[in-house]
Amino acid sequence: MTGKKTPLIRLAKRDAMPSWQRWAIRLAAIVLALLVGGVVMAAVISPDNGNFFRRFIGAYATVLDGALGKKTAIRQTVKNFIPLLGTALAIAPCFKMRFWNIGAEGQITAGAVCATYFALFWADKLPQVPLLLIMAAAGALGGGLWALVPAFFKARWGTNETLFTLMMNYIVIGFVKWLQGGPWEKQPKGSQQIAQFAENACLPKVAGVYCGWIVVLVLMVVMFLYMKYTKQGYEIAVVGESERTARYAGMNVGKIVMRTMFLSGAIAGIVGFLLVSGANNTLYDGVADGAGFTAITVAWLSQLNPFGMAGISAMLAVLEKGSDTLQTRMAVPVAISDVITGVLLFFMLGCEFFIRYKVIFRGREEKEGTK
């Protein structure tokens, strides 16, 4: 066994680990990530702000203070939080089903377009509450139908959903660009902007932030119950574990795929509605602003647990807002927040690897044993 053919490092699948141990590894990963991230920040902050250690501490203090230090800062952080959680909830059922929906970005945008139609052309005919409800319904329908297209092709002809959903993004984003410079452009022409919505097409604020945060928190609970306690949630889990098992059990896999994708797209569409009606009060091509992709990370990191998603979304929202303040106060490039987020994700995904596999060095297998 200790012959020359044995590689220096080998990997072996681990037996199930106790839950406390898994969480300890994850916690350690976060701490390590924050340490590395802090070193990066301290390295780019100007030496005028004290020695390396002071800059390290100062950077995190600024991030936390910038994101949570004031009531207004918290509001901005919550504004970042809403689309992240909403979209993560949207893609969770798809991912549970092992259907790689990379198209949330486009589904958000499609929902936003449909909601915007009513905001622009029906605002003078309807009072606020029915108008907002119609916009939400239109957003859900738009996002759902946009998601249904790749699901239909997948169910019918087995097309690759990853590529399909990804490509659908560019179509709808291009469409919005055309709307912005074309038929929906505000007067006078030339601004490439769609007009700001009338007041009754805007979501009211609750506690200083548009009420989308309530919507996504309710969605979080509903999604938890749906996935855990409903028949449909169970079907999704079975299809995700093994499509064949699902077939043997008499489930109509194609139907489940399409239904789940429609649901996923509809939630993304509602996020699109929240963004145009609450956050931006207008539509533009960058309305999703990467939430559709960041949410993939959020969903995975939280192991598809809706409450976990809220935690991860909050952490990313704090980082995003905090690093903006870091830029304002310490002249650190805004891109640094992407670097820190990247480091964090790298460590957290890396730790999942160590939870699943163990590393065996040459000469140690006697003690550890392999399967």
Place this chain on the structure above:
Amino acid sequence: MKKRTLSLLLAGALTLSLAACGGGAAESKAPEESKAVESAAPAESQAPAESAAPESKSVKVGLICIGDENDQGYTYNFIRGKEAATDALAAEGINVEWVVKYNIGEDSSCEDANIECAEEGCQLVINNSYGFEPFMLKVVDDYPEVEFVGCTNQGSWNDGKDNTHNAFANIYEGRYLAGVAGGMKLQQMIDAGEITAEEAVIGYVGAFPYAEVISGYTAFFLGARSVCPSVTMKVKYVNSWSNATEESNAAIALADEGCKLISQHSDNTTPATAAESKGVFHCGYNNDMTGIAPKASLLSCRIDWAPYFTYIIKAVANGESFDQDWTGGYGDNAIVVTDLNEAIAAPGTAEKMAEVEKGLADGSIQVFDTKTFTVGGAELTQAFALDTDGDFAPDSEEAVFDGAYHESYYQSAPYFAMIIDGITEE
């Protein structure tokens, strides 16, 4: 936008490759927005009280930019203004601490940037792009003690609020002057027998059929015609403020249609290089383009924001109010033409320009002198400047008096939007 698309694509591709590995743990992170180049605002400030002169004052100013200085055009021009104003104010004992937000979109990220600046203690927040204004205006009521400026726009000065401002410079004066240089060149070619009088045609690459653009090309044309009476002009729109390829295509098409001089109201330098490749001449905008098109580019005109920045920052430092709608002209040093490309310019151009410059500064030359142009064959005797009922047709404030159309007189943003005889839009 392009950067964002790229980052989406990258993120998507990354996710794709990971997911395709069939692993349970396949995920990626989309870099939300690759605001890659985010350079440092000079953060150090607050001269220690004991070392400072007694009347030394400090002002914190936010500047929100649509690009960064790498665009070598629009935002670069603001950064130059910022630096010059900082130096000028330092000489007067006013210390400016800048918070600069680069690469902000004309979307809710602009609202966030305005909030961020105000929350971080900026007393004055300057928004450099036209499309920022609607997002800026959402924030202003929450910070009544902070002054907000929407450069080049027109929705702030008369919105009934005390802390919102607009500013623009009389860039039409600069264009008129550039037109003089271009017209001199055309006249020289006519005199030398290289082209006939009828062949003196200017091609203009415009962004949008929009008052700011129309006012600009009309001024350019009138400048050229003041020294080359037979000149005519064709205008092509690219329907974008910045689209390098389309701008180049439009310039090439104009040259192919027989235009001998190209000018532009768009953000890129491609019309200059297109003109050079077609062997015709060019007048630029925002930045000197003689470096990249030495055989074509005669000169450029641009706004110098330093006088305005100096003026408003000084006002804030002294606790005074400043104009809600500011317009700067030649007399205020707010308009600059870049160095004339003497190697290709017609002889005597510099002298003629100096004479016109003097006339513009002292008011003896009116760009839109109603004796120099006709609309529909008739002299212009009446034209309204402003729209008050929201239908985007001017309906109030008579702009024609004292023998001239008064551009940027009632508000800083241009409002001259008539097509005068001699110019054809395509």
